[in-house]
Amino acid sequence: MKIAFTSSESEKARAGRARLVARYSDCDPKDADVIVALGGDGFMLQTLHQTRDLGVPVYGMNRGTVGFLMNEYSESGLVGRLMEAEQAVINPLEMTAQCVDGTMHKELAINEVSLLRAGPQAAKLRISVDGRVRMEELVCDGALLSTPAGSTAYNNSAHGPILPIGAEVLALTAVAAFRPRRWRGALLPKSAKVRFDVLEAAKRPVMVDADSRSVSNVAYVEIESQTAVGHRLMFDPGHGLEERLLQEQFI
Known part of the structure; x- marks a missing residue:
């Protein structure tokens, strides 16, 4: 060997x-x-x-x-x-992010893709799943999409669910949600394509992190499972x- x-x-x-x-x-x-x-x-x-x-x-x-x-x-x-x-x-997640200046970034994440506020004010995010807006405005410190493998890491610390490794689902979890205050997230099919639009990006800057590879000042982020990897x-x-x-x- x-x-x-x-x-x-x-x-x-x-x-x-x-x-x-x-x-x-x-x-x-x-x-x-x-x-x-x-x-x-x-x-x-x-x-x-x-x-x-x-x-x-x-x-x-x-x-x-x-x-x-x-x-x-x-x-x-x-x-x-x-x-x-x-x-x-x-299978990792594939993240596509566009920054406020128009630059594009692609990364893979084995554990999770997380959006986090990058300033003193809470972030405002619009969440869409498969092209349909599911939440017009989430006011929060951030949000993340986790694979089963990463569900015991940051996702669990943010009070998200632990997922069995064979589960064909992803965990969408809020980080310190302020409005709606009691929203803790959702379970989505593995095939889902999730989009986060950053509202008021100039006033409330947001960064995105994919397994410790970070991008600052994002305008939107799209995430989906990459089953080819x-x-x-x-x-x-x-x-x-x-x-x-x-x-x-x-x-």
């Missing part, structure tokens, strides 16, 4: 990579059967984005903090763990995403 090891810049992750390379050798990711990523969830997302065109599965080992997308770190029996690992395929994550048996998402609902 040809393994490519990659790590975050943390001392703990780099030291772990050095020991694993000495034990199992290393290869270029383009030639690998599997990529082993050492770090935290943020580094896992970064690795998945960087290697998505290779079609190589990624097995993470936690050398960060939370490690929701990672497996337990261990230097022994790695080849056996990789051979027995189960896979989950995740499939990120392959590997997990130890019994510790896959489905089990982790279920566990998160009982803690």
Whole structure:
């Protein structure tokens, strides 16, 4: 089995990579059967984005903090763990954003796309789903659209629902909604195309973030699932995403 090891810049992750390379050798990711990523969830997302065109599965080992997308770190029996690992395929969201100055930006997001106010005043957003306006005005600190894989991250912190990994739905969640005050969001089919129009953009600037890649001063943002892209994550048996998402609902 040809393994490519990659790590975050943390001392703990780099030291772990050095020991694993000495034990199992290393290869270029383009030639690998599997990529082993050492770090935290943020580094896992970064690795998945960087290697998505290779079609190589990624097995993470936690050398960060939370490690929701990672497996337990261990230097022994790695080849056996990789051979027995189960896979989950995740389709990301595709974000298209137009800024106030007319520039266009496209990004993919594995966890969520979030719009956030970028000034002292609350944002005002118009929300449309599949070309139909569903909310004329949401006054809020922001809003986000999350995949099942990302539903335990920012979405859950904003009181959005945790979604089973196999659910063909997306979570649309408000961040500190002021008006309508009690609106917490909606569940949408995975095929939905969601559009956020920023109202009063000059007075109430809004930024958009797709897995930590940000765009400032947006006029509108369109988001839809990109089913042509499939990120392959590997997990130890019994510790896959489905089990982790279920566990998160009982803690």
